[in-house]
Amino acid sequence: MNEVHEDSPKDPQVSEFYRKHATEQPSTAVDERILAAARVAVADRTSRKVPGWWQRWRTPLALGTTLVLTLSLALLHERRPVVLAPEGRAASQKAAVGRAAPAAATSSEQAADSRLAEAVKRDSGDAQPSLPVEVLRPMVPPSGRVPAERIARLPASNAVGESSEAALPAAAVPHNGTAGAPAAPAALGTATTRQDAAPLKPAPAAAVAPPSALTKSRPEEGRAASDWLDEIRALRRQGNPEEAESQLREFRRVYPDYPLPEEFRP
Amino acid sequence: MQADWSDERLMLAYGAGDADAFAMLYDRYRGSLYRYLLRQCGNPALAEELHQDVWFRVVNARTGYEPLARFSTWLFRIARHRLIDHYRKHAPQIPAHSVPDAADDDLDEIGDLIERLPAATHEMPHVLYERQDAAQRISLALADLPPLQREVFLLTEEGGLTLEEIAQATGVGRETTKSRLRYALGKLRHALRDLL
Numbered sequence: 001m002n003e004v005h006e007d008s009p010k011d012p013q014v015s016e017f018y019r020k021h022a023t024e025q026p027s028t029a030v031d032e033r034i035l036a037a038a039r040v041a042v043a044d045r046t047s048r049k050v051p052g053w054w055q056r057w058r059t060p061l062a063l064g065t066t067l068v069l070t071l072s073l074a075l076l077h078e079r080r081p082v083v084l085a086p087e088g089r090a091a092s093q094k095a096a097v098g099r100a101a102p103a104a105a106t107s108s109e110q111a112a113d114s115r116l117a118e119a120v121k122r123d124s125g126d127a128q129p130s131l132p133v134e135v136l137r138p139m140v141p142p143s144g145r146v147p148a149e150r151i152a153r154l155p156a157s158n159a160v161g162e163s164s165e166a167a168l169p170a171a172a173v174p175h176n177g178t179a180g181a182p183a184a185p186a187a188l189g190t191a192t193t194r195q196d197a198a199p200l201k202p203a204p205a206a207a208v209a210p211p212s213a214l215t216k217s218r219p220e221e222g223r224a225a226s227d228w229l230d231e232i233r234a235l236r237r238q239g240n241p242e243e244a245e246s247q248l249r250e251f252r253r254v255y256p257d258y259p260l261p262e263e264f265r266p
Numbered sequence: 267m268q269a270d271w272s273d274e275r276l277m278l279a280y281g282a283g284d285a286d287a288f289a290m291l292y293d294r295y296r297g298s299l300y301r302y303l304l305r306q307c308g309n310p311a312l313a314e315e316l317h318q319d320v321w322f323r324v325v326n327a328r329t330g331y332e333p334l335a336r337f338s339t340w341l342f343r344i345a346r347h348r349l350i351d352h353y354r355k356h357a358p359q360i361p362a363h364s365v366p367d368a369a370d371d372d373l374d375e376i377g378d379l380i381e382r383l384p385a386a387t388h389e390m391p392h393v394l395y396e397r398q399d400a401a402q403r404i405s406l407a408l409a410d411l412p413p414l415q416r417e418v419f420l421l422t423e424e425g426g427l428t429l430e431e432i433a434q435a436t437g438v439g440r441e442t443t444k445s446r447l448r449y450a451l452g453k454l455r456h457a458l459r460d461l462l
Contacts, residue, residue: 011451014451014454015423017458027314031296034322041326041328
């Protein structure tokens with residue numbers, strides 16, 4: 001306590017005498033007031049600073065909850081089946097058809113012809129004689145094989161239309177995924193460059209689409225005839241006979257040999 | 267355990283919320299600070315008020331405290347400033363010839379102000395001579411010292427400050443401080459020669 005520099009003036013006797021007799025102290029009341037104020041100051045600070053458990057943990061809890069929700073949604077999305085339910089598929093097909101309509105006015109017809117050509121190729125050829133019925137059903141009328149005159153008519157159509165037909169299944173035939181979207185421009189490009197080409201045969205028409213895209217889109221492409229008819233029925237029930245009639249005409253164009261139920265016959 | 271801690275460490279601990287550290291620190295300096303104030307103002311009641319104010323300032327400064335100097339130096343500097351505030355506030359009560367300019371911040375003039383302060387009535391030599399014990403004799407001797415010399419002596423004995431620290435706290439040179447301390451010691455020895 002008493003640090004004095006070496007050259008500092010000193011008088012040990014005076015210092016000792018002073019310390020011995022200077023014994024005054026503050027009163028205990030002052031001591032208590034000061035110590036109480038010191039404790040209160042610290043207590044105030046402590047009570048202000050220490051937060052409750054909720055305040056301490058709310059940020060980690062919020063972050064954890066967000067993480068769990070994000071992971072759950074990601075896992076659910078990943079595990080969702082690729083194939084849509086029939087009504088959902090029909091709706092998405094309609095939407096896709098609607099989107100593609102301005103670009104290709106006769107997309108449905110062309111797509112149907114293209115599918116028909118592919119089916120004919122598959123059916124007439126001996127490559128896949130045991131193709132499942134479920135695959136062929138949407139494309140080929142249940143009556144069985146496509147008449148020979150229809151096969152012959154397909155390549156004899158307008159060259160531009162035919163080349164577009166060959167290309168359009170990827171663009172106009174609705175898909176529920178994005179697989180068809182990249183294929184469409186390429187296929188269209190191929191079609192426009194073939195405007196002056198000779199009439200196409202059915203097989204090359206089907207081959208224009210990339211094999212991978214074709215394979216991928218096969219289970220999803222087109223509506224099944226029965227689904228389509230169900231939609232037409234639904235349109236009638238909803239009081240939309242014009243649209244139902246239009247759809248029926250379309251249906252008959254796509255499936256000319258499909259035996260129409262009684263209610264749809266003229 | 268805290269008894270071994272330095273003053274600075276105790277003050278930092280108090281700043282961090284340890285009230286016991288403050289109690290330890292207060293116990294170390296309560297007497298010396300009080301006596302410093304008592305010898306300077308000469309009034310026990312006023313000394314207690316000033317003592318309390320100084321410690322309240324320490325409490326309020328706890329979070330901003332940095333051990334740039336020794337705690338004792340910091341504490342007695344606060345006490346000195348509190349004394350000067352008191353002198354300024356009560357300047358009208360001090361005889362006009364004793365106060366050159368109470369509002370002047372110049373340290374020399376503050377020193378003059380302290381220099382010209384009169385001793386408290388009950389500390390006057392003729393009062394104290396009536397009681398002949400040693401404690402009163404030393405109080406008399408200190409009261410008879412010039413205030414600036416008394417201040418240097420008290421800062422040395424009660425605060426434990428070095429010449430450099432006193433010079434820094436009072437705003438004068440080290441040699442001036444040294445000279446004041448030498449004079450103070452000489453006068454005290456002369457006043458107490460029959461008791462030493």
